Amino acid sequence: MNRALVAILACAGIVATFAAVFASDQVPTQKPISGYDFMTTEVQQLQDDDFANPGLLWVEEGQTIWDDTKVASGKSCASCHGDAATAMRGVATRYPAYSAEADHVINLEQQINQCRRERQGESDFPYESEPLLSITALVSAQSKGLPQSVAIVGPAAESFERGKAFFYQRRGQLNLSCANCHEQHAGDHLRGESISQGQVNGFPIYRALWQTMGSTHRMFAWCNEAVRAEPYPAGSQEYVDLELFERWRGQVLKIETPAVRR
Amino acid sequence: MPNTRIRVPKTAKAGDAVEIRAIIQHPMENGFRLDSQGTAIPVEIITDFTCTYDGGEVFSVKLEPGLSANPYFSFYLKATKSGPVDFRWVDQDGTITTATEQLDVT
DSSP, X not given: OOHHHHHHHHHHHHHHHHHHHHHOOOOXXXXXXXXXXXXXXXXXXXHHOTTTOTHHHHHHXXXXXXXXXXXXXXXXXXXXXXXXXXXXXXTGGGOSEEETTTTEEEOHHHHHHHXXXXXXXXXXXXXXXXXXXXXXXXXXXXTTTSBOOOOOSGGGHHHHHHHHHHHHOOBTTTTXXXXXXXXXXXXXXXXXXXXXXXXXXXXXXXXXXXTEEEOHHHXXXXXXXXXXXXXOOTTOHHHHHHHHHHHHHTXXXXXXXXXXXX | OOOEXXXXXXXXXXXXXXXXXXXXXXXXXXXOOBOTTSOXXXXXXXXXXXXXETTEEEEEEEOOTTSOSSOEEEEEEEOOSOEXXXXXXXXXXXXXXXXXXXXXXX
8 A cells, every 4th residue: 555545544534533523413402510519518518528528438449459469460450550640530531432342332340340351360340349339439530620521423323322312211110211300300309309410420429328339330220210110230231321321411520539429 | 457547637736626537438237227138137337436645535436326337537636745546446246447647746
């Protein structure tokens, strides 16, 4: 292949990329508001407290895992990535993202497990287990204050469309879609509770109801159960797709991990 | 050993009241809940928390099952002389978790 042809192909590639970006005329239907703004002052203060925020216990635990060299390959996360504070800054804003290795969109938890399988020679942390929540909280917390910016074009487009369809699909005995509450009635009240937009920028969150940390997928499953629908398993592609749509839907919102919610 | 976080100021002036904060990661399972299969989840709590300053007890709590997870305590201590501030949590099985921080009084 001669050099000119390569240059032309490269240009075409760039143009195609731009076209793809601009072809995505998708705009969220409403101005995103973080779940933080729907909380009471007490909950907000607990989240803002850099000592009392219980989620920080998991972040600290995550740091222990990050530095842990007692794995099959003898390499901790820090051995390759270095200091989490610098290496992981901004990473959580990009997930869920398309992974060439997996050939589908994966979320941050799955990316961590992929790294653990392939570079540490260890088996996956089970979804929703304490170590996975801790390390995810650590990685996400490094992006605190940065806006979410997931890619929904190219190989991620299909996943995004599925996630969007999920969001607007009525389900369960109560026959409600996510949008029925979190879009049409955000800011209204459901008895004593205010209905948030269902944004996921603070995940993993410390939820007072659970008295522990929880991932986006635990929250999705909880919400699905609340409308009397059969929840999907944590880590299922349906929930990863929904997570991608949710992250896009709140794209200007800043990452708040570890957030505290009711 | 459960994960703990403590905060003691590094230095203080003699006679100052300094804020001491301590939190421990613990489920504080109250023993009244059932799991998804309907079987009772056994009680699992921390029973005692004490704080000593330079060997003398300054704060002590007896915890009961009604307390929420990850118990967090915050209190004030009158700084008199330099010494270690020791924290000690005892759970129902007698497992002891400790943490310590030096407070220097100028």
